[in-house]
Amino acid sequence: MDLRRSMLFIPGNNPGMLQNGGVFGADSVILDLEDAVAPMEKDAARFLVAQALRTVDYGASETVVRINPLDTFAAVDIKAIVPCCPDAILVPKVESAADIHQVVAMIAAAEKPDQTPVKIIALLETPCGIVEAYHIAKADPRVVALALGAEDYTAGLGAMRTKEGTEIFTARTIVINAAAAANVQSIDTPYTDANDEEGLLADTQLAKRLGFKGKLSINPRQIDVIHSVFNPSLNDIDWAQQVIHAIRKAEAEGSGVASLNGKMVDLPIVNRAERILHLAELLGLMGGEK
Amino acid sequence: MASIAKTAQAGTLESSDVMITVAPGTQGSGIIIELESIVLAQYGEDIKIILEKTVKDQGITDIYIKAVDRGALDCTICARTLAALSRAGAVLKEEII
Amino acid sequence: MKNAIGREIPETISGIAAIKPFAGAFTAVPEMARQAPKVKIIKPTDRKLVDSLVEVFKKIPVTDGMTLSFHHHFRNGDGVVNMVLATAAQLGLKNLTVALSSVFPVHAPIIDHVKNGVVTGLDTNYMSGPVAQAVSKGLFDKPVILRTHGGRGRAIECGQLKIDVAFIAAPAADEYGNLNGVEGPAACGSLGYAFPDAQYADYVVAVTDYLGEYPLSPISIPQTRVDYVVKVECVGDPKGIVSGTTRITKDPVGLKIAETAAKVIQATGLIKNGFAFQTGAGGASLATAAFVRKMMEKDSVVGSFALGGITGYMVDMLESGLFKKLMDVQGFDLEAIRSLSTNPNHLEIGADFYASPFNAGCAVNQLDVVILGATEMDTDFNVNVVTGSDGVIMGGSGGHADAAAGAKVTIIVANLLRGRLPIIVNKVLTATTPGETIDVLVTERGVAVNPLRGDLKEKFLAAGLPVKDIQELKQLAEKIAGAPKAIKTGENIVAVVEYRDGTIIDVVRQVEG
Numbered sequence: 001m002d003l004r005r006s007m008l009f010i011p012g013n014n015p016g017m018l019q020n021g022g023v024f025g026a027d028s029v030i031l032d033l034e035d036a037v038a039p040m041e042k043d044a045a046r047f048l049v050a051q052a053l054r055t056v057d058y059g060a061s062e063t064v065v066r067i068n069p070l071d072t073f074a075a076v077d078i079k080a081i082v083p084c085c086p087d088a089i090l091v092p093k094v095e096s097a098a099d100i101h102q103v104v105a106m107i108a109a110a111e112k113p114d115q116t117p118v119k120i121i122a123l124l125e126t127p128c129g130i131v132e133a134y135h136i137a138k139a140d141p142r143v144v145a146l147a148l149g150a151e152d153y154t155a156g157l158g159a160m161r162t163k164e165g166t167e168i169f170t171a172r173t174i175v176i177n178a179a180a181a182a183n184v185q186s187i188d189t190p191y192t193d194a195n196d197e198e199g200l201l202a203d204t205q206l207a208k209r210l211g212f213k214g215k216l217s218i219n220p221r222q223i224d225v226i227h228s229v230f231n232p233s234l235n236d237i238d239w240a241q242q243v244i245h246a247i248r249k250a251e252a253e254g255s256g257v258a259s260l261n262g263k264m265v266d267l268p269i270v271n272r273a274e275r276i277l278h279l280a281e282l283l284g285l286m287g288g289e290k
Numbered sequence: 291m292a293s294i295a296k297t298a299q300a301g302t303l304e305s306s307d308v309m310i311t312v313a314p315g316t317q318g319s320g321i322i323i324e325l326e327s328i329v330l331a332q333y334g335e336d337i338k339i340i341l342e343k344t345v346k347d348q349g350i351t352d353i354y355i356k357a358v359d360r361g362a363l364d365c366t367i368c369a370r371t372l373a374a375l376s377r378a379g380a381v382l383k384e385e386i387i
Numbered sequence: 388m389k390n391a392i393g394r395e396i397p398e399t400i401s402g403i404a405a406i407k408p409f410a411g412a413f414t415a416v417p418e419m420a421r422q423a424p425k426v427k428i429i430k431p432t433d434r435k436l437v438d439s440l441v442e443v444f445k446k447i448p449v450t451d452g453m454t455l456s457f458h459h460h461f462r463n464g465d466g467v468v469n470m471v472l473a474t475a476a477q478l479g480l481k482n483l484t485v486a487l488s489s490v491f492p493v494h495a496p497i498i499d500h501v502k503n504g505v506v507t508g509l510d511t512n513y514m515s516g517p518v519a520q521a522v523s524k525g526l527f528d529k530p531v532i533l534r535t536h537g538g539r540g541r542a543i544e545c546g547q548l549k550i551d552v553a554f555i556a557a558p559a560a561d562e563y564g565n566l567n568g569v570e571g572p573a574a575c576g577s578l579g580y581a582f583p584d585a586q587y588a589d590y591v592v593a594v595t596d597y598l599g600e601y602p603l604s605p606i607s608i609p610q611t612r613v614d615y616v617v618k619v620e621c622v623g624d625p626k627g628i629v630s631g632t633t634r635i636t637k638d639p640v641g642l643k644i645a646e647t648a649a650k651v652i653q654a655t656g657l658i659k660n661g662f663a664f665q666t667g668a669g670g671a672s673l674a675t676a677a678f679v680r681k682m683m684e685k686d687s688v689v690g691s692f693a694l695g696g697i698t699g700y701m702v703d704m705l706e707s708g709l710f711k712k713l714m715d716v717q718g719f720d721l722e723a724i725r726s727l728s729t730n731p732n733h734l735e736i737g738a739d740f741y742a743s744p745f746n747a748g749c750a751v752n753q754l755d756v757v758i759l760g761a762t763e764m765d766t767d768f769n770v771n772v773v774t775g776s777d778g779v780i781m782g783g784s785g786g787h788a789d790a791a792a793g794a795k796v797t798i799i800v801a802n803l804l805r806g807r808l809p810i811i812v813n814k815v816l817t818a819t820t821p822g823e824t825i826d827v828l829v830t831e832r833g834v835a836v837n838p839l840r841g842d843l844k845e846k847f848l849a850a851g852l853p854v855k856d857i858q859e860l861k862q863l864a865e866k867i868a869g870a871p872k873a874i875k876t877g878e879n880i881v882a883v884v885e886y887r888d889g890t891i892i893d894v895v896r897q898v899e900g
């Protein structure tokens with residue numbers, strides 16, 4: 001399971017941030033060639049990000065590059081970046097499975113023969129993209145996650161972006177559902193007020209409740225809060241351990257049905273419990289207790 | 291190509307960055323480097339080596355390079371030099387871009 | 388000869404009295420008595436108010452070869468040092484020693500006074516700007532003495548820094564010599580750095596641009612220690628004296644370091660009722676206070692006191708009930724001034740009370756934790772805050788070595804790489820604070836613990852902090868940036884770095900070129 005609780009944008013034309021991107025503990029760093037880079041500096045940022053991918057140690061963070069949209073510099077970005085072996089490409093403004101097919105073809109052409117296949121994360125940030133979410137997620141095995149970009153999306157709706165996010169509720173649930181149906185991850189839109197820690201907490205908690213697996217982030221200060229929400233709580237871990245215990249007990253007794261506190265434990269529950277324990281183990285949250 | 295077509299610049303004067311200006315050299319001038327750096331005493335030689343290697347790797351033999359360094363790492367110096375060369379009309383080798 | 392941290396110290400240095408090499412942070416034993424200044428009488432009809440500096444120079448009289456002292460509570464807004472030295476030059480005085488607690492860019496005219504022979508010696512705890520650069524290039528014939536804030540207090544009390552005339556820049560004074568720092572156009576807050584001079588100088592002259600009614604209140608420096616009061620047009624530029632508000636850094640790397648430092652403090656177990664804390668006003672230091680504050684609030688901890696240079700942030704913590712007291716040797720902003728003048732729990736303390744090692748106990752000894760910066764640290768944890776990456780003097784200990792020696796836990800917060808330069812080196816260019824008094828280095832890429840503090844290392848590991856060996860951190864930095872070449876310095880000694888106890892911890896040599 002790839003951990004993408006937090007995916008941190010790093011401006012692609014800023015050497016200081018690029019060299020330090022690995023120190024913030026984000027599960028993924030997104031080296032950004034798109035919105036964070038002025039049109040005149042696209043070429044320079046491309047060189048910089050390419051060099052950073054070759055030389056900077058991002059530690060445990062997954063390396064992702066946000067390229068420019070298909071109708072601008074996507075082709076030249078892919079050609080320059082893919083051979084530098086990023087883990088994934090974040091494709092902005094994806095609107096159809098055909099967009100993904102196009103990107104896949106370009107990636108495949110740019111990959112070196114012995115290279116680990118570069119994954120794709122599709123950023124859905126238009127009403128069309130939301131409509132096509134499931135088909136986009138299913139378009140190619142390289143697609144590992146759908147991410148929601150709510151700023152452009154609300155502009156496309158003609159709605160106002162608010163902190164409560166009522167206007168993006170539908171888009172959020174569609175993305176989550178499409179991703180789950182296609183068996184890929186869903187990543188929530190960033191919380192754009194870096195100074196509002198309480199707002200970030202509430203927004204991230206909502207995202208988790210709705211079913212998102214992680215959140216985009218525009219500021220390193222947000223990482224700890226985001227992780228605190230997506231990390232399994234001690235209660236979660238406790239419950240998961242009880243579920244696994246119940247199922248083992250039922251197996252040992254030769255019973256086909258396990259129950260916990262009077263409720264039947266069925267496969268989806270077991271899956272959820274296993275996911276929590278796996279996550280807890282990955283994050284070193286299991287400790288010595290129990 | 292032994293030199294470049296025109297003068298060009300890349301990079302900024304922000305901390306950890308370097309501003310590279312390249313200008314065509316005359317035939318046989320060699321690689322002329324003018325370096326300003328906040329870490330001249332500690333890394334001046336290293337910076338000159340990376341500048342020289344980056345342009346040589348592109349087959350350029352005659353060029354003037356001015357670098358104003360604000361503590362950039364080698365990877366940044368290399369990237370900014372390549373960007374400047376590219377803007378100056380150099381056709382860069384595939385694997386570097 | 389080599390001192391206890393392996394620095395090469397000449398047996399004799401021309402212009403410096405007997406050299407005692409640094410032998411350990413608490414090794415030196417004082418064997419002197421406190422020095423006593425001249426005893427004077429002021430009769431009932433005597434007046435202290437003098438019309439001009441020239442007149443005061445003549446009354447005392449100030450003569451060739453004297454030591455004149457000044458203080459840095461006006462920081463880069465100070466007008467008094469330049470005014471007094473201009474008077475000395477005008478009167479044709481020569482061979483003066485300037486004992487100025489910190490030298491700022493505004494003090495650049497000192498350079499000309501040195502070239503003209505008016506000033507031939509400098510004794511300070513910190514210097515930046517043109518004077519520092521000129522010193523590094525050999526401005527003075529005899530080395531500058533760089534002390535610590537506590538060490539300066541000690542040297543004055545113990546007679547090693549004999550002050551003939553102390554000129555105290557006073558934001559407010561009355562005609563009979565009571566002074567405070569909280570009133571007047573140049574209000575600066577605490578006058579703490581001037582306290583030892585007021586006690587021990589042969590003559591004390593208050594220079595002010597604001598005369599209040601007698602008796603002035605509050606009184607920071609009393610009439611019993613002030614010989615003359617000179618009213619001048621303007622003592623300083625408020626813009627250079629205080630900042631409006633001291634802001635917490637927004638630099639994400641600085642915040643990451645600060646947050647880690649706060650977690651380090653938490654892991655020591657010292658964040659509990661009675662917590663005593665000192666932190667600087669800059670960069671990651673102040674941000675650390677913000678993270679510590681959150682922890683204190685979360686656990687309803689009420690600290691005992693915060694110490695040192697005081698910012699509005701500390702005032703807010705006092706007023707929010709997070710600390711019971713502030714001990715203020717120097718104010719940094721308008722909030723600190725307001726609080727000092729209105730809040731009885733905001734105490735004004737002198738440099739000696741703050742940090743002198745040779746009295747019956749200074750405030751730093753009561754600290755649980757201090758957060759400090761560094762320009763370089765070596766693998767023995769010795770810290771340099773005197774010279775910059777080009778070998779030029781750009782600072783000084785100030786209270787660095789004092790607080791490090793006093794606090795239970797001393798934490799250095801620093802970027803592992805500043806731009807390209809690794810913070811950790813084999814040997815710092817100039818040792819300011821000995822490694823035995825430094826416990827932890829916190830960087831954005833890991834935490835190193837002084838091997839002397841195995842107890843702390845265990846606690847940090849248990850708390851899941853990213854503890855790394857200092858060599859490992861050094862290698863990590865060099866892997867990213869490459870190994871830096873050492874700076875070349877000349878032979879000429881331009882400054883001696885005195886440890887707080889009066890021993891010599893290092894010397895600063897002239898930079899080439």
